[in-house]
Amino acid sequence: MRKSLVLALLLSSSVFAQSTIPNSTARPASIAIRNATIVPVTSAPIPNGTIVLTAGKIAAIGANAVIPAGATVIDGTGLFVYPGMIDSGSNVGLVEMSSVAGTVDTAELGDFNPNAMAAVAVNPHSELVPVTRVNGVTHVVSTPEGGIISGQSALIHLTGWTPPEMIVKSPAAMHIQFPRLRSAPLGDQPSDEEAEKELRKTYTKDVDKLRDVLRDAQAYARAANARTQDRNVQRFDRDLILEALVPVVEGRTAVVMHANLARDIRAALAFADEFKLKVILAGAQDVARVVDEVKRRNIPVLLGPILSLPQREDDPYDLLFTNAKTLHDAGIPFAIQTTDAHNTRSLPYHAASAAAFGLPKEEALKAVTIYPASIWGVADRLGSLEVGKNATVIVTDGDPLEIRTNVRRVFINGDEIPMDSRHTLLYEKFSKRP
Amino acid sequence: MRKALLVLAFALPLFSQERVTLIRNATVLTITNGVIENGSVLLRGSKIAAVGRDISAPANARVIDATGKFVMPGIIDSHSHTAVEGSVNEVSLPNTGMVRIQDALTNDDISAYRQLAGGTTAALILHGSANAIGGQSQIVKWKWGRPVHEWIVTDAPRTIKFALGENPKSANFRPPEGVQRQYPATRMGVEEVIRKSFIDARDYMAAWDEYDAKKKRNEAAIQPRRDLLMDTMADILRGKIDIHAHAYRSDEMIMLLNLADELGFKVRELQHVLEGYKVGREIAQHGAGAGTFIDWWGYKAEAYDATPYNVALLLRDGVLTSVNSDSDELARHLNHDAAKAMKYGGISEEEALKLCTINPARQLRLDKRIGSIEVGKDADVVIWTGHPLSTYSRVETTFIEGEVVFDRTHDLQQREALRREKEQRLKKEADDAAAAKKDTPKEKKDA
Numbered sequence: 001m002r003k004s005l006v007l008a009l010l011l012s013s014s015v016f017a018q019s020t021i022p023n024s025t026a027r028p029a030s031i032a033i034r035n036a037t038i039v040p041v042t043s044a045p046i047p048n049g050t051i052v053l054t055a056g057k058i059a060a061i062g063a064n065a066v067i068p069a070g071a072t073v074i075d076g077t078g079l080f081v082y083p084g085m086i087d088s089g090s091n092v093g094l095v096e097m098s099s100v101a102g103t104v105d106t107a108e109l110g111d112f113n114p115n116a117m118a119a120v121a122v123n124p125h126s127e128l129v130p131v132t133r134v135n136g137v138t139h140v141v142s143t144p145e146g147g148i149i150s151g152q153s154a155l156i157h158l159t160g161w162t163p164p165e166m167i168v169k170s171p172a173a174m175h176i177q178f179p180r181l182r183s184a185p186l187g188d189q190p191s192d193e194e195a196e197k198e199l200r201k202t203y204t205k206d207v208d209k210l211r212d213v214l215r216d217a218q219a220y221a222r223a224a225n226a227r228t229q230d231r232n233v234q235r236f237d238r239d240l241i242l243e244a245l246v247p248v249v250e251g252r253t254a255v256v257m258h259a260n261l262a263r264d265i266r267a268a269l270a271f272a273d274e275f276k277l278k279v280i281l282a283g284a285q286d287v288a289r290v291v292d293e294v295k296r297r298n299i300p301v302l303l304g305p306i307l308s309l310p311q312r313e314d315d316p317y318d319l320l321f322t323n324a325k326t327l328h329d330a331g332i333p334f335a336i337q338t339t340d341a342h343n344t345r346s347l348p349y350h351a352a353s354a355a356a357f358g359l360p361k362e363e364a365l366k367a368v369t370i371y372p373a374s375i376w377g378v379a380d381r382l383g384s385l386e387v388g389k390n391a392t393v394i395v396t397d398g399d400p401l402e403i404r405t406n407v408r409r410v411f412i413n414g415d416e417i418p419m420d421s422r423h424t425l426l427y428e429k430f431s432k433r434p
Numbered sequence: 435m436r437k438a439l440l441v442l443a444f445a446l447p448l449f450s451q452e453r454v455t456l457i458r459n460a461t462v463l464t465i466t467n468g469v470i471e472n473g474s475v476l477l478r479g480s481k482i483a484a485v486g487r488d489i490s491a492p493a494n495a496r497v498i499d500a501t502g503k504f505v506m507p508g509i510i511d512s513h514s515h516t517a518v519e520g521s522v523n524e525v526s527l528p529n530t531g532m533v534r535i536q537d538a539l540t541n542d543d544i545s546a547y548r549q550l551a552g553g554t555t556a557a558l559i560l561h562g563s564a565n566a567i568g569g570q571s572q573i574v575k576w577k578w579g580r581p582v583h584e585w586i587v588t589d590a591p592r593t594i595k596f597a598l599g600e601n602p603k604s605a606n607f608r609p610p611e612g613v614q615r616q617y618p619a620t621r622m623g624v625e626e627v628i629r630k631s632f633i634d635a636r637d638y639m640a641a642w643d644e645y646d647a648k649k650k651r652n653e654a655a656i657q658p659r660r661d662l663l664m665d666t667m668a669d670i671l672r673g674k675i676d677i678h679a680h681a682y683r684s685d686e687m688i689m690l691l692n693l694a695d696e697l698g699f700k701v702r703e704l705q706h707v708l709e710g711y712k713v714g715r716e717i718a719q720h721g722a723g724a725g726t727f728i729d730w731w732g733y734k735a736e737a738y739d740a741t742p743y744n745v746a747l748l749l750r751d752g753v754l755t756s757v758n759s760d761s762d763e764l765a766r767h768l769n770h771d772a773a774k775a776m777k778y779g780g781i782s783e784e785e786a787l788k789l790c791t792i793n794p795a796r797q798l799r800l801d802k803r804i805g806s807i808e809v810g811k812d813a814d815v816v817i818w819t820g821h822p823l824s825t826y827s828r829v830e831t832t833f834i835e836g837e838v839v840f841d842r843t844h845d846l847q848q849r850e851a852l853r854r855e856k857e858q859r860l861k862k863e864a865d866d867a868a869a870a871k872k873d874t875p876k877e878k879k880d881a
Contacts (some may be wrong), residue, residue, distance in 0.1 A: 099606045100733035128732070309763050313544040314856065317551045317766075318828075318851060342732040349770060351823030360825070403773035403825055423731075424623050427743035427779070 017131050019422065021130045023159045024415035026125070030054045031414070032067040033395060036076025040385035043081055051081055053391035056414035062383055074395070082365075082400055083385050084138025084157075086372040086393040088302045089256075089282060089337030090344040092132050093122035093142040093156060098341075107146025112213055114244035116151030118142045120168035122163045128341055130421040133158040135345035136407040138384065141172050141233040141337075141372075145254075148210055150175040152244070153256070159412045165196045172376055173254040173280060174245070174284050178179065178268035179206035180261070207271070214225065214275050217245035232384040240358075254278045260288040260311065269293060280375060282337070285311060285319070285371060288326045295330050297407075303327065303367075304337040324354035330362050335372035352401040364401055390414075448665035453836050455489045456477050457817060460500035465507055465791045465806040468784075473675025475505055480835035485807055494876040498817070503519055503830065506787065506822050507807050508555025508583045508814035509768050510794040512678075513705055513758035514649065515560060517543040517574070517585070523562030524569055526618055527601070528627040531594060531670075532662035533569035541582040541720050545762040550576050550832045550840035552766030553816040556587070558704070558758075559795075563597035563680040564604075564620065566627040566729040571678060572667065573798055575814070591700070591799045594670065596679035598686035600736050625689050632697045635667030642668075676702035676799070677713050678725075682736035684748055685713035691720045703797045706760070707748075708740035723754040727764060728771045728778070745781020745789065756794035771825040786823060 031053045038061060046114060052060040052061035052067060067073060095104035105121040122142055123129075132140065136157055144151035152171035160166035181203045190196035220242040227233040247253035257268040260283040269290075272279040279295060281287070282302040293299065303323050306344045310319040327334045338344050347368055355364035373383025382391045391414035396404035410417040455477040462473035464485060477756035491497045501555045515522045519540045524530040524644070532819040539559065548688045549557075555576055561569035573590035600606055602624050609615055618624050641658040648655035677694075681704050694701050704710060708731070709719055710724045717724060724749075731740035748755045757772055759765035772786045795805025803812045814835040820827035832840040 057717065095732075095740055097732055097735055098599075168786045305764065309545075309548070314852065317548045317845070321828075343729060346729070349825050353767075355828050356819075401825060403770055404776050404823060406777060421743040423743060423778075426711075426739060426741045427747070430747055433712075 019125045019127045019130055021420045021422075021425070022304060022418055023124075023161060023367040024412070027056075027415050028072040030059065030068045030071035031074065031391075031411070031416070032065075032066065032071045033074045033076045033079075033081055033393075036395070037080045037366075038080050038385060039080060041366060042217050042384040042386065048210075049081075051385060051393065053411060053414045056391050057390050058387055058391050058393075061387055063382050068212055074409070075138050076395060078397065080400075081297070081385065081394045081396065082136070082381055082394050082396060083369050084391075084394055084410070084412065085136050085368040085400065086139040086141075086155075086335070086376075086382065087132075087137055087344050087368070088141050088335045088372045088375065089304065089338075089339045090132075090140035090141050091143065091341035092128045092140045092158070093124075093126055094118060094144070094380075095341045096123070096126055096128070097276055106144060108144070108151060111148040112241060112246070113144070113147055113151045113241045114149045114174055114213075114215075116168065117154070118144050118152060118327045119154040119156075119167055120164060120165060122154065122156055124160050124163060124166055127389065128344070129158045130418075131342070131344045131423055133410055133412070133417055134407060134419050134421050134424070135348075136396065136400050136410065137345055137347050138392050138394070138410060139168065139372075140332070140344055141376065143175060143339075145177070145258075147207060148177055148179060149213070149336060150177060150247075150254075155300065155378065157412050159415060159417055160240070169378060169380070171247075171253055174248045175256045176210070176268075178257050178259045178264055178271065179203055179210065180259075182261075183423070193330050207267070209276075210271070213241070214249055214390065217242045217249045219247045220274075221249055239255050248274060251276060251278045253425045254280050256280045256282045258282045260285040262289040265290050269297060269299075273297075283339075284323070286302060287323050288319070291326060291330050291332070295332055300333040301327055302333070302337045303334050303352055303354075305334060305339050306353045307346070308407060312316070318357050319356035321353050324351075324367060327360035328359055331374065333371060334367060335375050336367040348401045349403055355401065359397075359403070446643060448724075454492055454495040455498065455833070455836065457498045457500050457505055457815070458488065458489070458491075460817065461504050461821075462807060463504060463506040463787055463810065463822070465478060465784075465787055467806075467856070468692050473491055473505070475807055475815060477833060477836040480664065480813055480837075481811050482807060482809055482811050482815070483548075485809055486858065495857050498831070499550075505807065506553070506807055506818065506819055507811075508816055508832065509790045509799070510552045510756075510805060511549070511554050511557040511759050511765050512794040512797055513760045514557035514765060515550065515558060515562070515760070515879040516545045516576075517541065517582075517764055520558060522560070523564035525562075525564040525616075527563055527632050528623075529567040529633070529663065530561075530565050530569050531567045531666040533561070534561050534572070535569055536572040539572065539574070539585065540578065540680055541578075541585060543720045545765070546576040547578045547840065548762070551829055551842075551845070552768070552769060552835075553818065553822065553829045553832060554765055555814045555832060555839075555843075556751065556800075557765070558593060558678065558798055560593075560678060561595040563601040563670060564607075566597060566602045566624045567631055567667075568595035568597055569587055570675070573800065575834050576839065577834055577837075582813050587800065589800050589802040591670070592675040593798075594675050595705075596628065596667065596677050596690070596701075598679060598681045598690060599683055600734055601680065607733060620688055621689070624686070625693065626689070628693060629697070631663075632671065632693075632699065635664055635671055636697075638664040639668045642711070653782055656879045671697075675698065676700075678705050682706055682708045683739075684709040687713055690718060691722065694720065701840055702709045704756070708737055708744065709739065710753065711744045711747035712739075714748050714753050717748070717807070718752040721815070723756065723793075724748050725756045725794065725797060727756040727760060727788075728757055728774045742774060742778035745775045745863050746756045746781055749781060749785060754793055754796055755789060758788045758794065767821045767858060769827075770825065773825070776853070777824070782822065802878075807868065818881060 034050040038046040043410035050065040082286040143153040157165040259268040353365040370383035373379040395409040442455040451668040458474040462470040485578040560571040574585040586742040701722040730740040792805035793799040
């Protein structure tokens with residue numbers, strides 16, 4: 001009886017979470033897309049241009065790029081070529097059905113999980129993978145959430161047969177949900193002074209705990225270094241939690257501080273100063289109120305979701321739409337994220353909504369291509385169309401930030417990705433209902 | 435108090451403006467009569483007075499030069515829970531058809547204003563989906579700054595929420611310890627609740643018919659006991675209340691449509707209808723409409739077979755289809771969902787625009803009043819900076835019944851004043867509190 005139940009559970013989970021869509025077809029020696037408008041992002045668009053993809057890299061690009069003999073040639077007349085888009089905050093790979101706990105791997109138990117790694121839990125065969133990439137979002141930073149230290153994100157590309165085959169960079173960052181006094185400006189209003197005191201106590205305790213764990217990590221790093229240099233230093237047991245934080249306190253791994261309200265952003269940044277953390281600010285709904293503080297520290301910001309609601313009822317209705325322009329005007333580096341999973345594919349429309357409210361269109365495009373590539377330290381490989389960079393390109397019939405534009409082809413590292421997804425296959429199946 | 439203040443600050447100056455407006459030199463998306471380049475729309479009183487190329491401005495008209503801009507009718511959201519005070523679910527019983535959402539409406543939900551800023555002017559505010567048969571819903575216009583009774587579209591049809599699948603069977607909800615789970619817990623039970631309710635309603639109607647007949651014949655008769663729930667169910671059977679049924683899976687849609695045929699009621703609109711594409715022909719055959727959000731999927735098991743191509747397949751099968759929000763957030767960019775219908779399944783621009791205008795108006799039986807730019811219809815129109823199906827466009831001005839209910843320029847101008855006013859109010863509150871503390875009489879000692 002129990003056995004059959006277990007079997008049923010196993011079967012059902014595999015039914016739920018296994019995409020039947022192939023990853024890519026066999027790769028020809030070279031692919032050339034010609035007569036297309038090439039939009040490199042980091043330089044001016046090239047009308048009637050050619051781009052050559054060889055051995056997973058961009059081999060040539062330009063109005064007169066030479067097409068190697070034997071290359072597979074794609075006519076791009078009327079089409080556009082862009083780099084694949086990058087979502088700097090997503091749960092793709094970690095969740096299949098949000099309400100079905102067995103398919104959700106986003107949040108570990110407890111407050112401190114720096115050793116939780118998205119890289120080992122990403123499901124390469126999730127249905128969300130094809131759904132996301134066929135709209136031109138080729139890369140996501142798959143991000144754990146929950147608790148105070150949520151764990152380590154991984155920058156992945158959306159193809160591959162095993163999790164390691166998907167990893168571009170892991171850890172991409174350590175994620176800290178900086179403790180909040182209140183979840184919303186007017187939320188969790190304490191009923192009386194006693195409750196207010198209680199809230200403050202919890203908040204202070206959480207910040208103290210976070211401080212303690214980082215101090216412990218500093219001590220652990222010193223002890224580990226001491227023992228590396230001198231084997232006579234007393235041996236000590238390994239602690240995976242502290243070990244995971246060593247690169248953080250040594251400033252080698254970036255910390256994404258998730259904070260939205262002005263006071264929380266200030267507290268998170270002051271805390272980061274205290275430990276000299278390499279910090280990236282994420283969420284940042286109130287960023288317009290703390291522009292100077294962010295600017296002074298010269299840290300990047302992951303804005304988004306843009307298509308979301310301001311927290312205060314007297315916030316300007318367009319607050320989240322205008323934040324990107326505010327950062328752009330202030331010269332603060334930023335990228336746009338969805339924090340979504342199933343609709344990470346809508347990343348370009350979050351960016352466009354910022355452009356509708358004042359961010360130059362070219363900047364909106366950069367906010368989902370070259371800017372995230374720079375923030376994540378992979379601009380040598382991703383984020384723009386340049387010779388030598390990864391052949392991760394999308395072919396569209398228009399501006400990819402416009403919903404009405406269709407993505408026609410997707411290449412990740414030179415591999416052409418099938419344009420099928422669970423959604424197209426269901427469409428095909430039921431289009432044919434007799 | 436603070437809320438009331440905001441309402442006033444946003445709205446009062448606008449409502450005192452003149453009531454004849456000519457919008458000219460715009461690209462007018464009429465929805466039902468094509469596109470008019472360099473077109474004009476004349477709003478007189480609460481109605482659209484003229485639409486066309488050469489309309490001269492009446493002497494008293496406010497003239498808006500909309501060169502380079504687009505005008506379309508206000509977006510209609512056929513699935514909203516905005517402006518409901520407290521819970522949208524009267525969860526206590528499997529059938530709560532006697533309760534009405536109109537009794538829980540407030541006019542201080544800032545979401546209404548934000549939706550006007552996204553071009554949405556009217557909505558069906560539904561009861562929640564915790565019960566197989568929920569409460570009665572309400573069609574409103576977002577007349578921000580007006581008393582809530584003016585939001586209610588008084589001549590709109592009565593509507594009621596039904597719900598099928600995971601929500602009414604409490605699949606994703608566990609009551610706190612010690613509290614028993616509520617029936618039903620399966621799709622079988624959901625069917626039974628609906629079936630029994632209608633069978634009871636038939637008995638109730640028969641009892642009243644018998645009583646009325648006897649009374650007419652001057653025979654002795656005992657009046658049956660009034661039952662507000664049964665009155666509701668009876669009015670559904672009489673065709674006086676439209677059913678908007680929350681449904682995800684195709685099997686449960688077929689269940690409800692078959693039950694409707696068997697027991698003699700009609701389903702006006704299937705809501706969410708994520709698997710509608712599997713049974714489009716059955717939905718069309720029954721004559722039900724479909725209101726959906728276009729690309730939400732995978733958030734629960736019954737949403738795993740959702741596909742954004744749903745709309746294209748429903749339209750192919752002849753189902754009257756709309757895009758709606760079920761969300762304060764999505765409600766302010768339903769134009770995006772319309773555009774997505776073009777992307778997924780290649781429907782035309784004209785069809786796409788209908789999805790958030792005339793189609794929901796038809797579903798709500800208000801297409802004589804709203805949903806397109808036609809002479810005689812309500813002057814609910816929106817001026818956009820660019821084509822409303824472009825992600826780069828935003829709303830400039832929104833009118834409901836000829837009155838400006840959102841204007842971006844005005845909004846921007848008001849921000850500083852609002853900030854100052856808030857500051858003053860907060861200061862006054864703090865000062866008052868300090869003064870009150872000082873004035874508090876010392877405890878009487880002679881008692």
